[in-house]
Amino acid sequence: MKRVVEGSEAVAEAVRLARVNVISAYPITPQTHIVEFLSEYCANGTMDARFLRVESEHSALAALIGTATTGVRSFTATSGQGLALMHELLHWTSGARLPIVMAEVNRALAPGWNIWVDQTDSLAQRDTGWIQLYCEDSQEVLDTIIQAYRLGELVDLPVMVVLDAFFLSHTYEPVDVPDQKLVDDYLPSWEPKFQLDTEKPCAFGPLVTPAFYMEMRHAIAGAMEDALEVFPRVEDEFEKIFDRRYGEIEAVSCNDAEIILVTSGTATSTSRLVVENLRAKGEKVGLLKIKLFRPFPVELVRKVLAPAKKVAVIDRNFSFGASGIFAQEIRAALCNTMKHPPVFGYVAGIGGRDVTADVIEDIYRRAKASDFPEGESVWVGLQEN
Amino acid sequence: MLEIRFHGRGGQGTVVATILLAKAFFRAGYQVQSFPVFGVERRGAPVEAYIRLDREKILTRTNVYTPDHVAVQDRTLLQNVDVTKGLKPGGWILINSHAIPDDVSPFRNFRLAFVDANSIALDHRLGSRTQPIVNTSMIGAFARILEMPPIDSIAEAITEEIVAGYEANIEAARDAYNKVQTVGMIPETG
Numbered sequence: 127m128k129r130v131v132e133g134s135e136a137v138a139e140a141v142r143l144a145r146v147n148v149i150s151a152y153p154i155t156p157q158t159h160i161v162e163f164l165s166e167y168c169a170n171g172t173m174d175a176r177f178l179r180v181e182s183e184h185s186a187l188a189a190l191i192g193t194a195t196t197g198v199r200s201f202t203a204t205s206g207q208g209l210a211l212m213h214e215l216l217h218w219t220s221g222a223r224l225p226i227v228m229a230e231v232n233r234a235l236a237p238g239w240n241i242w243v244d245q246t247d248s249l250a251q252r253d254t255g256w257i258q259l260y261c262e263d264s265q266e267v268l269d270t271i272i273q274a275y276r277l278g279e280l281v282d283l284p285v286m287v288v289l290d291a292f293f294l295s296h297t298y299e300p301v302d303v304p305d306q307k308l309v310d311d312y313l314p315s316w317e318p319k320f321q322l323d324t325e326k327p328c329a330f331g332p333l334v335t336p337a338f339y340m341e342m343r344h345a346i347a348g349a350m351e352d353a354l355e356v357f358p359r360v361e362d363e364f365e366k367i368f369d370r371r372y373g374e375i376e377a378v379s380c381n382d383a384e385i386i387l388v389t390s391g392t393a394t395s396t397s398r399l400v401v402e403n404l405r406a407k408g409e410k411v412g413l414l415k416i417k418l419f420r421p422f423p424v425e426l427v428r429k430v431l432a433p434a435k436k437v438a439v440i441d442r443n444f445s446f447g448a449s450g451i452f453a454q455e456i457r458a459a460l461c462n463t464m465k466h467p468p469v470f471g472y473v474a475g476i477g478g479r480d481v482t483a484d485v486i487e488d489i490y491r492r493a494k495a496s497d498f499p500e501g502e503s504v505w506v507g508l509q510e511n
Numbered sequence: 512m513l514e515i516r517f518h519g520r521g522g523q524g525t526v527v528a529t530i531l532l533a534k535a536f537f538r539a540g541y542q543v544q545s546f547p548v549f550g551v552e553r554r555g556a557p558v559e560a561y562i563r564l565d566r567e568k569i570l571t572r573t574n575v576y577t578p579d580h581v582a583v584q585d586r587t588l589l590q591n592v593d594v595t596k597g598l599k600p601g602g603w604i605l606i607n608s609h610a611i612p613d614d615v616s617p618f619r620n621f622r623l624a625f626v627d628a629n630s631i632a633l634d635h636r637l638g639s640r641t642q643p644i645v646n647t648s649m650i651g652a653f654a655r656i657l658e659m660p661p662i663d664s665i666a667e668a669i670t671e672e673i674v675a676g677y678e679a680n681i682e683a684a685r686d687a688y689n690k691v692q693t694v695g696m697i698p699e700t701g
Contacts, residue, residue: 129671130534130543155551242549262572292549293572298533299544392572399570478549482573 128302133294136264136301137203137229137287138163140271142173143309144227147198150178150189155241156291157205157231164201183208187215187226194224195330197321199275202226205291206233206247213251216284220255220346222331225278225316227271228256230288231295232391232442234477242478243291245391245443249419249451255346257285257353258420260390264294264301266372269364272309277360279316281349288419291478293392304368312367350421357418374418377430379405383412385493386431388439388456390416393474393481397440400486411490416452424459431460434467438493440486441503442475449473449502470496471503479507512565514575517649518594519584522554524646527672528584529560532650532660534668536564539660544569557592580657582649583607584628595621601696603656607645615697623694626652626687635683637676644680647673651684652691662688 131139137160141149149168153161168177178193180186183204190200204212209230219226234244248258257277261267267289274285289295322330334342357374365371379401380386389397394415401413414430416423431437437460441450448454453471460466470493475481485507492504515532519525526547533545544563552558561575580603583594589612594604600620606612607628615623628648638644647669654665665688666681673680 130530130537130545241551290572292546296549297544297546297572298530299569300537300542395570395572480573482576483571 128300130298131264131301131303132159132296132298133264133267133289134159134296135163136268136303137271137289138167139303140268141201142167143304143306144201144272144275144313145199145310145315146173146175146201148176148178148190148193148200149202150180150186150193150200151202151204152180152183152186152208154183154205154208154233156233156295157203157208157229159295160203160229160231183211184215187212187219190226191215191218191222191224194226195222195322197316197318197323199316200224200226201228203229203231205231206235206241209247209251210235213254216251216254216256219284221342223282223346223349224284225275225282226284227274227278228284228286229267229271230286231291232288233291240477241291243293243391243442243475244477245288245441245451246445248286248288249443249445251286252420252451255283255350256420257283257350258288258418259285260288260417260419261294262392262394262415264297264299265370267294268301268303269368269370269372272313273360273364275316276313276363277353277357280356280360281353282319283346283349283353288391290392308367312364354421354423372417374423375426375430376415376417378413378415380412380414380430380434382410384410384435385490386412386414386434386437387486387490388414388416388431388437388452390419390452391442393440393442393486396481396483397486400483400490403483404487404490409490419455422455422459427456427459428463428466431456432463432466436470436493437467438470438472438489440481440489441471441473442481444473444476444503453503468498470499472506473503474506512563512569512571513580514578515562515564516575516578516581517560517562517584518581518588518592519558519560519646520554520588521552521556521558522642523558523584524644525558525584526560528582528646528650529562531647531665531668531672532653533562533564534671535650535654535660535664536562538664538667541565541660542567542569549574557588578602581605582653584645584649586612589617605649605653605656605691607649611694615694618697619699620697622696624652624656624691625694626691628652628687631683631686631690634686635679637679637683647680648683648687651687654684655688655691656693
């Protein structure tokens with residue numbers, strides 16, 4: 127049934143519907159409401175799950191590594207500094223091949239102390255072996271968390287479902303919250319390949335010498351490649367039951383586009399409107415939304431972008447000394463094709479600054495006016511002096 | 512698409528007012544979005560919250576800069592907050608007040624309405640004399656001046672959202688719906 131819910135509630139409802147067994151999290155703005163909803167569900171019996179209170183995000187994920195090793199479905203949520211504190215255990219989760227799901231509410235990193243949206247926190251974890259999925263509205267958040275368990279449990283990898291601070295986490299909008307029965311039909315219970323079991327004692331996490339470690343890492347790389355194949359199947363199954371799908375990427379008006387904007391998160395939604403308006407004025411503009419960031423869908427991205435004259439990437443994040451991170455990935459995806467368009471990188475909306483329709487249109491106009499990128503990144507909307 | 516901004520003070524249920532209104536518009540067949548000003552809220556400090564509504568899916572995911580209408584839950588805000596900032600000409604300004612403000616010059620080219628939400632809240636035993644809970648009265652009055660959503664949708668939204676004491680809140684909303692006074696357009700001069 128469709129009802130008006132907060133983005134954080136959409137997360138909590140998805141976790142309830144996925145029949146998660148254990149939740150462990152440490153509250154941090156703007157993730158806090160997610161934890162509040164879930165602790166209430168656990169306390170009042172809405173969910174038959176254990177809520178493990180811990181003293182830090184590091185402990186939250188450590189606790190779940192324990193619970194997931196025993197073969198139970200596990201969930202956490204965090205933001206910004208909290209995710210940074212989890213860093214060591216992010217590697218551990220994927221190395222241990224545990225399909226834990228996390229809701230990550232993008233928050234800027236301190237200092238300066240800032241609770242607003244910025245993707246650098248999650249993108250800085252791109253090499254930790256977690257699948258990463260970026261969402262643009264609350265329906266997509268709810269659906270993606272349910273899909274994340276299916277996907278993660280099929281390839282034995284953890285999944286981070288990423289949503290913008292406030293523009294998603296604190297915004298109320300209509301969301302179809304499906305019936306439990308439909309979700310049960312979609313998402314079977316998890317059957318781990320290995321688990322801690324007192325009946326069948328075994329050891330986890332031993333020393334792995336150079337004779338074996340490389341093969342273990344190669345297997346994770348293989349699982350990431352598998353995820354590229356499995357993701358569309360997971361969406362096929364989902365679409366059959368719920369009549370919704372999102373795609374690893376989504377190309378909007380790209381077929382005859384001369385300039386294609388590349389976006390992620392809620393900036394995508396506003397960009398759809400900008401592209402509609404510019405198209406109505408005869409501008410040949412398209413939009414490419416990147417949802418699946420790890421594994422990066424290189425072939426799909428190439429196919430959409432290669433025929434364009436220019437690509438303009440909007441990054442709400444920055445890698446100091448390099449450029450916006452999506453722009454890096456797009457350049458890397460295109461560079462080994464024989465012929466490809468120049469990639470214009472724009473940095474906007476850092477630390478919660480608004481990415482308005484005017485900002486997006488300005489980016490389009492700038493890309494249109496230059497023959498070649500002015501640099502690796504152009505920062506848009508900086509205050510003068 | 513219509514955009515509405517609510518002004519209030521932290522602790523006055525300003526965010527809840529916009530959630531209730533969003534839920535009521537959704538029940539009346541609209542697509543909606545509602546959200547607070549993004550930041551840290553402190554009791555007593557000026558706060559804002561917003562609603563967007565449209566017949567189609569709302570794609571805009573930004574702050575609200577040029578609202579079509581505004582509501583002011585606390586008239587003392589008029590002294591230090593520019594409640595007309597960005598307001599489109601001809602937009603409604605609904606103020607929680609027992610009387611028309613002495614000086615209407617800040618509201619030229621806008622339509623003015625007022626409702627004594629403090630008294631209505633107290634009549635229905637909502638809150639205390641120093642802290643009346645005015646948000647349900649304000650949305651009831653707002654529904655009247657906008658001629659939408661239907662007051663029954665407001666009542667349903669209150670039942671859905673407010674667990675304890677929804678009856679008194681519904682009565683307050685209906686009372687304010689009947690008692691709101693419209694001054695109408697404040698002309699350019701005079």
